Amino acid sequence: MRMSKMGVRPEKQPPKDAEAINHKLLVQAGFINQEMAGVYTYLPLGLKVLTKIEDIVRKHMDKVGSEVLMPALSPKENWEKTGRFQTVDVLMKTVPANEPSRLKNDSEYVLSPTHEEIVTPLAQKFNLSYKDLPVAFYQIQNKFRNEPRAKNGLLRGREFRMKDLYSFHANEEDFKKYYETVKQTYLDIYKELGIGEDTYVVLASGGDFGKEYSHEFQTLLSTGEDVIYKNKETGEVFNKEVAPEDADNKEKYDTFKASEVGNIFTLHSKYSDAFGYSFTDSDGARKPVVMGCYGIGISRLMGVIAEKFADDKGLVWPKSVAPFSVHLIDIRQGELSGKIYDDLTNAGVDVLLDDRDASPGEKFADADLIGCPLRVVVSDRSVAAGGVEIKARGGQESQICKIEEILDKVK
Amino acid sequence: MRMSKMGVRPEKQPPKDAEAINHKLLVQAGFINQEMAGVYTYLPLGLKVLTKIEDIVRKHMDKVGSEVLMPALSPKENWEKTGRFQTVDVLMKTVPANEPSRLKNDSEYVLSPTHEEIVTPLAQKFNLSYKDLPVAFYQIQNKFRNEPRAKNGLLRGREFRMKDLYSFHANEEDFKKYYETVKQTYLDIYKELGIGEDTYVVLASGGDFGKEYSHEFQTLLSTGEDVIYKNKETGEVFNKEVAPEDADNKEKYDTFKASEVGNIFTLHSKYSDAFGYSFTDSDGARKPVVMGCYGIGISRLMGVIAEKFADDKGLVWPKSVAPFSVHLIDIRQGELSGKIYDDLTNAGVDVLLDDRDASPGEKFADADLIGCPLRVVVSDRSVAAGGVEIKARGGQESQICKIEEILDKVK
Numbered sequence: 001m002r003m004s005k006m007g008v009r010p011e012k013q014p015p016k017d018a019e020a021i022n023h024k025l026l027v028q029a030g031f032i033n034q035e036m037a038g039v040y041t042y043l044p045l046g047l048k049v050l051t052k053i054e055d056i057v058r059k060h061m062d063k064v065g066s067e068v069l070m071p072a073l074s075p076k077e078n079w080e081k082t083g084r085f086q087t088v089d090v091l092m093k094t095v096p097a098n099e100p101s102r103l104k105n106d107s108e109y110v111l112s113p114t115h116e117e118i119v120t121p122l123a124q125k126f127n128l129s130y131k132d133l134p135v136a137f138y139q140i141q142n143k144f145r146n147e148p149r150a151k152n153g154l155l156r157g158r159e160f161r162m163k164d165l166y167s168f169h170a171n172e173e174d175f176k177k178y179y180e181t182v183k184q185t186y187l188d189i190y191k192e193l194g195i196g197e198d199t200y201v202v203l204a205s206g207g208d209f210g211k212e213y214s215h216e217f218q219t220l221l222s223t224g225e226d227v228i229y230k231n232k233e234t235g236e237v238f239n240k241e242v243a244p245e246d247a248d249n250k251e252k253y254d255t256f257k258a259s260e261v262g263n264i265f266t267l268h269s270k271y272s273d274a275f276g277y278s279f280t281d282s283d284g285a286r287k288p289v290v291m292g293c294y295g296i297g298i299s300r301l302m303g304v305i306a307e308k309f310a311d312d313k314g315l316v317w318p319k320s321v322a323p324f325s326v327h328l329i330d331i332r333q334g335e336l337s338g339k340i341y342d343d344l345t346n347a348g349v350d351v352l353l354d355d356r357d358a359s360p361g362e363k364f365a366d367a368d369l370i371g372c373p374l375r376v377v378v379s380d381r382s383v384a385a386g387g388v389e390i391k392a393r394g395g396q397e398s399q400i401c402k403i404e405e406i407l408d409k410v411k
Numbered sequence: 412m413r414m415s416k417m418g419v420r421p422e423k424q425p426p427k428d429a430e431a432i433n434h435k436l437l438v439q440a441g442f443i444n445q446e447m448a449g450v451y452t453y454l455p456l457g458l459k460v461l462t463k464i465e466d467i468v469r470k471h472m473d474k475v476g477s478e479v480l481m482p483a484l485s486p487k488e489n490w491e492k493t494g495r496f497q498t499v500d501v502l503m504k505t506v507p508a509n510e511p512s513r514l515k516n517d518s519e520y521v522l523s524p525t526h527e528e529i530v531t532p533l534a535q536k537f538n539l540s541y542k543d544l545p546v547a548f549y550q551i552q553n554k555f556r557n558e559p560r561a562k563n564g565l566l567r568g569r570e571f572r573m574k575d576l577y578s579f580h581a582n583e584e585d586f587k588k589y590y591e592t593v594k595q596t597y598l599d600i601y602k603e604l605g606i607g608e609d610t611y612v613v614l615a616s617g618g619d620f621g622k623e624y625s626h627e628f629q630t631l632l633s634t635g636e637d638v639i640y641k642n643k644e645t646g647e648v649f650n651k652e653v654a655p656e657d658a659d660n661k662e663k664y665d666t667f668k669a670s671e672v673g674n675i676f677t678l679h680s681k682y683s684d685a686f687g688y689s690f691t692d693s694d695g696a697r698k699p700v701v702m703g704c705y706g707i708g709i710s711r712l713m714g715v716i717a718e719k720f721a722d723d724k725g726l727v728w729p730k731s732v733a734p735f736s737v738h739l740i741d742i743r744q745g746e747l748s749g750k751i752y753d754d755l756t757n758a759g760v761d762v763l764l765d766d767r768d769a770s771p772g773e774k775f776a777d778a779d780l781i782g783c784p785l786r787v788v789v790s791d792r793s794v795a796a797g798g799v800e801i802k803a804r805g806g807q808e809s810q811i812c813k814i815e816e817i818l819d820k821v822k
Binding site: 001005006007008009030033035036039040041042043044047050066067068069070071072073074075079085086088089091092093094095096097098104105107109110111118122123125126127131132135136137141142144146147148158159357 | 412416417418419420441444446447450451452453454455458461477478479480481482483484485486490496497499500502503504505506507508509515516518520521522529533534536537538542543546547548552553555557558559569570768
């Protein structure tokens with residue numbers, strides 16, 4: 001992508017109202033734009049990161065479920081059936097904007113913060129025999145929560161991207177087996193996203209459902225909003241809600257600040273009961289379907305990764321989710337830079353070309369702010385030295401690379 | 412994809428409440444599920460088609476604009492600025508679902524049916540000089556309209572997928588040049604989607620803006636809700652609103668039933684004026700930015716394509732948007748079918764394997780209903796005859812193909 005055509009540019013300063021690091025840097029670097037508290041537009045660079053995260057999540061989820069795309073709008077009756085129309089305090093509904101409505105359709109719809117109310121009747125429509133189970137559906141789309149305070153950038157939004165997976169089982173044993181598979185799949189995902197080493201499976205409170213099959217995935221983050229406790233001896237990790245009474249004993253437990261990047265938990269038969277979703281087992285008996293629920297906050301992950309790796313110069317993206325692999329800076333070598341850009345792009349390398357009418361200093365600062373893994377500079381000086389100057393983001397040393405060797409170097 | 416793992420199966424009958432062909436077939440074949448009038452879940456097969464359409468649209472749109480992702484929620488104030496909070500009769504707003512709200516956040520948000528109210532201030536933030544113009548942003552996401560009647564399947568939804576593009580120009584001349592580029596890009600898209608020959612650029616009423624720069628793209632469809640008129644001599648095509656007075660003269664005009672699959676039109680400076688978005692021109696003068704708007708209904712296109720090519724046995728997808736290239740039917744040859752499935756999949760061919768415990772008759776009928784371009788049958792009979800049986804959907808003849816030649820045949 002050519003920055004001159006992007007329609008967006010990095011700003012000199014972070015937005016004044018921003019508190020969280022991810023909010024400050026992602027807005028300043030031109031990845032997102034805040035439309036109102038907790039509601040963002042993903043700009044070209046931000047959408048690249050979001051899409052890369054989604055593609056990694058999708059690749060792994062395809063191994064454990066079928067992808068579908070459920071609507072944001074959901075029938076009110078379904079939420080009344082499960083009792084959640086009254087109990088979910090962040091729930092929003094839609095009404096006609098014009099009062100009194102000029103339309104005959106005065107219906108109210110729920111704007112979904114989660115999809116048990118849609119996916120349970122959906123599974124029920126198709127999977128009524130033990131032969132059809134287990135089955136699992138997942139999706140990646142926008143969710144809505146009327147958060148009273150939404151000020152942590154992408155970490156807590158009113159509208160946000162989620163991957164949510166729901167599984168349906170003939171019995172608890174089958175659910176438990178599947179649960180362990182998904183747990184491992186999540187760890188594979190975090191590893192590929194570049195946060196594997198610092199992400200823990202954490203025992204969590206399962207709310208109504210008991211804690212044995214309820215886990216959070218927490219990524220170490222010095223600015224994180226959560227605290228986790230790791231038993232030095234057993235390696236078990238707990239969140240605050242379920243931590244043992246002596247968790248503040250520093251001889252026995254390590255304490256970390258962290259941020260949640262996923263959760264998995266059993267739903268037992270709460271939702272299948274609400275919709276009367278039972279199945280015929282091999283013995284002919286009708287039994288309730290056992291459900292599990294598994295979430296990954298996609299936009300939240302983007303915020304956590306941004307915040308975790310940032311340094312005092314800006315963003316530092318892991319290779320797997322960087323908006324571009326190469327940030328190519330042109331300094332008055334337009335023709336040569338254009339040729340290198342075309343050659344790399346045609347060879348399948350993701351390149352951001354800074355071809356703007358801006359000073360070298362501004363271009364260097366913006367490259368650090370944007371945080372692509374490799375910076376390649378084409379200038380009179382680099383050409384005189386024999387080619388282009390290559391430097392890793394976060395690294396100290398740069399080196400000169402011959403023009404004909406760039407592709408090997410960046411791949 | 413293995414049908415036994417899909418979690419969804421075709422139905423014996425279309426849904427009773429469905430009227431439109433696309434609604435009947437897409438639900439019966441298991442592509443979509445109606446959650447309420449005008450609101451659908453895309454099931455695995457349906458999501459494949461939707462994604463293929465989106466990928467084609469995205470590939471072409473990347474040549475004329477920068478992709479972004481704007482939110483569904485939009486600040487009410489922006490809609491009050493443009494006056495549309497009161498004038499758009501299908502507009503919905505959100506309110507807390509629980510009354511009285513237990514939350515401190517009682518804010519109301521608009522649920523966007525279109526995005527001028529977000530994209531105009533966005534372009535304004537970054538592009539204030541003539542040097543920054545022209546610029547264009549596009550996105551693919553869900554839109555919301557509180558349609559009083561929503562009964563044409565994917566052709567008129569309350570929640571639907573759109574590609575919307577907005578362009579910003581220093582003057583009318585630049586807009587006009589870009590407009591022609593987008594018009595051609597749209598035609599390229601329809602061609603790749605398999606409906607190029609039957610899709611017309613149609614002069615339309617520009618509403619407030621005059622008709623010269625307002626066009627619809629209409630695809631011939633015997634069940635279409637629109638009528639278009641083609642001047643036999645000049646080749647000009649008009650929609651009903653702007654057709655000449657003698658358009659019913661059959662000597663002069665051909666009349667067709669058709670369905671709209673896209674529209675493009677000028678916005679002049681209506682929205683830039685509303686947000687005070689002007690720019691500094693090369694002569695130092697402040698001038699209002701000229702805007703254009705360009706839509707393609709992605710889910711609507713899926714409905715039109717489904718409806719246009721369907722026959723009495725079911726759906727017939729063009730190759731470019733078929734959920735799978737090959738529908739592989741296993742008839743008691745599980746091991747061989749599995750091997751062929753693996754080999755084709757590993758070679759990059761999109762294969763749907765019907766490995767369900769169902770009768771051959773049911774599998775053949777479902778293959779016709781689902782409508783993938785090629786049907787490949789593995790049975791005792793085909794093996795005895797020397798391999799597998801291959802038949803094109805919609806074709807009459809089948810042929811036996813050696814197992815080692817399948818890949819060449821289907822590619």
